Amino acid sequence: MGPACKTAARPRVLLLCSPCMGHLIPFAELARRLVADHGLSTTLLFASATSPPSEQYLAVAAAVPDAVDLIALPAPPPDALPPATAARERAELAVASNVPRVREIARELGAAAPLVALVVDMVGAAAARDVAAELGVPFYAFFTSPWMTLSLLLRLPEIDAARAGEHRDAAEPIRLPGCVPIHAHELPTSMLADRSSSAYAGFLSMAKGVAGVDGVLVNTFRELEPAVGGDGRLQLPVYPVGPLVWTRPAGVDTDHECMSWLDGQPRGSVAYVSFGSGGTITWQQTAELALGLELSQCRFIWAIKRPHQSSTIAAFFGTQRGDEHSPLDFLPEGFMERTRGMGLVAQSWAPQTAILGHPSIGCFVTHCGWNSVLESVINGVPMVAWPLYAEQNMNAAMMEVQVGVALRAKVGADRFIRKDEVANAIRRAIVGEEAERLRKRSSELRRQSAQALSKDGCSTRALAQIANAWKCASRK
Known part of the structure; x- marks a missing residue:
């Protein structure tokens, strides 16, 4: 126009x-x-x-x-x-x-x-x-x-x-x-x-x-x-x-395979994993994240991008047509077969707004980009913070320490998050007393965001x- x-x-x-x-x-x-x-x-x-x-x-x-x-x-x-x-x-x-x-x-x-x-x-x-x-x-x-x-x-x-x-x-x-x-x-x-x-x-x-x-x-x-x-x-x-976040016209995302898969999952049981439109992690960290998801025994949707060895922002300016068809050769051997039914891997793009609004979502494993944080807040979804770049570490600290709707995955001295910690963080956010506290505070903040x-x-x-x-x- x-x-x-x-x-x-x-x-x-x-x-x-x-x-x-x-x-x-x-x-x-x-x-x-x-x-x-x-x-x-x-x-x-x-x-x-x-x-x-x-x-x-x-x-x-x-x-x-x-x-x-x-x-x-x-x-x-x-x-x-x-x-x-x-x-x-x-x-x-x-x-x-x-x-x-x-x-x-x-x-x-x-x-x-x-x-x-x-x-x-x-x-x-x-x-x-x-x-x-x-x-x-x-x-x-x-x-x-x-x-x-x-x-x-x-x-x-x-x-x-x-x-x-x-x-x-x-x-x-x-x-x-x-x-x-x-x-x-x-x-x-x-x-x-x-x-x-x-x-x-x-x-x-x-x-x-x-x-x-x-x-x-x-x-x-x-x-x-x-x-x-x-x-x-x-x-x-x-x-x-x-919070000004993306508001897509009603019904646009309802036919995505993620949504029909979510319809069949128990309420609050699914971890949604996404590092936003720009965030990327290494091959080794991608493999460790996959093994952690498998180890957690929790249901998951993973909006996956091809790893990058030297940059956490390799997709910062977006991706080009065809990226969504690249092979998943960076995932651990047998991962897709072993997690079939328990998890769903979405390449390149997933309807994040619709996913976070679905009642089956229990937590959001996020890089803490501000759009993602606000989308999580308005939908009352607790977060597992995995910051990558820009001010995301500050966002993670604020949402965990001050606001009380996130927990942070424990990072090793080498800036690497092990599979045991991935699994532990996701379980803490979905099951148990800590998860209940996060859900309660997230629900309260959701109401306040709607009021604003x-x-x-x-x-x-x-x-x-x-x-x-x-x-x-x-x-x-």
Whole structure:
């Protein structure tokens, strides 16, 4: 669908999302709610990192409501960066290389109807700031990770100035107001890098750039993170508008083999295993996970991806057509035969939202990407935390220690999780007193998340506040 829209008279919000699948999903839901609940028009620009776009992007694009204009921006040339360039730098280039196109689209949209805001993710904030200034429109960030991560970003410049050594060597945890202490090994991947590296410099630059926006929408809610926006030194309006997760049209996923298989399983008996759209583990760890699932004697659904020996984010920008037909030669010999009937292996893609909403699911073995955490929360499913990259260790600590809906698989000194620990963690989450406690707390949080998004809920009011401000500005 092109930039022009039949509802041209409505004030329009332009949203710009970097090529991170974990960002696109909440951006699409935010755009939908601005249209459905607040009478705005929305155009969502997605900066592709691959050409052609990934299978995951195409699946999301196919399910975005017609009321939201979704435009894929072209990927940068394949030789624009060295092959080993970090994911965040690749994502930043995908946005920066499209700034002229974003400017062109914005001007075209602004000629047809009032353009009332430009909303970006943190990756694209630096590149898009000048576009908002040229257009004279409010410039907002939509932070698709938790408040705790944003709070760390906001304080990073002062932490950086006060510290002499590497962050990964710090003996004392970082203590943020109202948040669980962040120990050195739980810091985001970019903070664990050498402070002289380009990866760290880019992360620090992104942190400093937060101050350049007019306000931040955060994909969280007050019952989950009571401290949200409560940092007294923060000079920035913060709007907790979550949990905004993927809402597929009813019935789309009901014919997937996972759903019919789940229908035949006892209530609360199945472990769902997925490391998100981007996460990957090694061949050895994949084999150990398989043996652990078998050893647990618990039913399971495993959304499996081909292992990668050197990267936990090998699928970060999505996978291409055909990956789902690759051989399962990385699984232990005889595993599929021995677990037939007890488990189901889904290659490449599984209907996660529908799976987590099924009453047969007892726990979610997850990398703790924020979308997955929120999907687990809104469905009242306890988690077994297996973080891989970015801020996922922080998310895991918060959900286990502070929120009380997760337990963490025990990691060995070599960062390897043994089959006995895999089996033990899954059993603890599904059977026994600890499982009952996790279920009770998860059920309570599910109710609170529904309340936050109800007609008079705190997140609904926060989004209405900012949407009304944008509409009022357009009338002036």
